Amino acid sequence: MLAPCLHYTVARYSHTQFDAVRKSGTKVMEKLTKSKDTEPFLPLTPAMFQILLALADGNKHGYAILKDVSRRSEGKIRLSAGTLYGNLARLESAGLIAESSKRPELSLDDERRRYYRLTDLGREVAVAEARRMEEAIAQAHAKHLFTKPETA
Numbered sequence: 001m002l003a004p005c006l007h008y009t010v011a012r013y014s015h016t017q018f019d020a021v022r023k024s025g026t027k028v029m030e031k032l033t034k035s036k037d038t039e040p041f042l043p044l045t046p047a048m049f050q051i052l053l054a055l056a057d058g059n060k061h062g063y064a065i066l067k068d069v070s071r072r073s074e075g076k077i078r079l080s081a082g083t084l085y086g087n088l089a090r091l092e093s094a095g096l097i098a099e100s101s102k103r104p105e106l107s108l109d110d111e112r113r114r115y116y117r118l119t120d121l122g123r124e125v126a127v128a129e130a131r132r133m134e135e136a137i138a139q140a141h142a143k144h145l146f147t148k149p150e151t152a
Contacts, residue, residue, distance in 0.1 A: 038121075038128040041094065047079055047087050052096065052118060052126040059100040061113040062088065088116060096122035 044052070054060060054068040062084055069077055091097045100117040118126070140146065 038125045041096070041125045042129055042132055044125070044129045045087070046077075047083050048091060049126065049129050050077060050079065051084070051087055051091060052122055052129075055097060055116060055118040056123070056126060059102055059115045059117045061115050063113075065116070091122065092116070095119055096125055 050069045050073075051065055053072075054065045060068060062081075065088075066079055066081070066084060069079055088097065092099070096119060097116045098119050100115040102115065102117075
């Protein structure tokens with residue numbers, strides 16, 4: 001049986017290989033976006049993965065992303081507004097998400113909101129990250145990490 005999950009807040013952005021690629025310049029980023037190579041973007045930070053996951057089932061604005069992450073994790077993961085909006089900018093500049101032109105009907109919309117959607121590359125990166133995590137869990141199971149150790 002698995003131990004209960006701990007509650008945690010993703011409060012800071014941590015640097016990954018993703019940033020090195022992003023900082024290498026627009027031409028490199030454009031080449032990666034066109035090649036659909038997911039490896040340079042991995043591993044994603046937990047916040048980035050949660051944002052991509054929130055957008056996997058449709059367009060959302062920032063607050064809706066925060067609510068989706070909290071709801072799916074039953075309140076165990078809470079993204080701060082700074083973490084969310086900083087990562088939205090990073091993901092958008094990398095071509096993993098894009099601002100959506102589709103908006104809800106006027107009576108349900110707030111014109112100040114920006115709606116985001118997952119790009120094809122963003123979906124591929126999210127799938128690659130989920131598979132990477134799935135492999136890590138399989139390795140943990142193979143090493144009997146989830147079983148209670150025998151005491152002498």
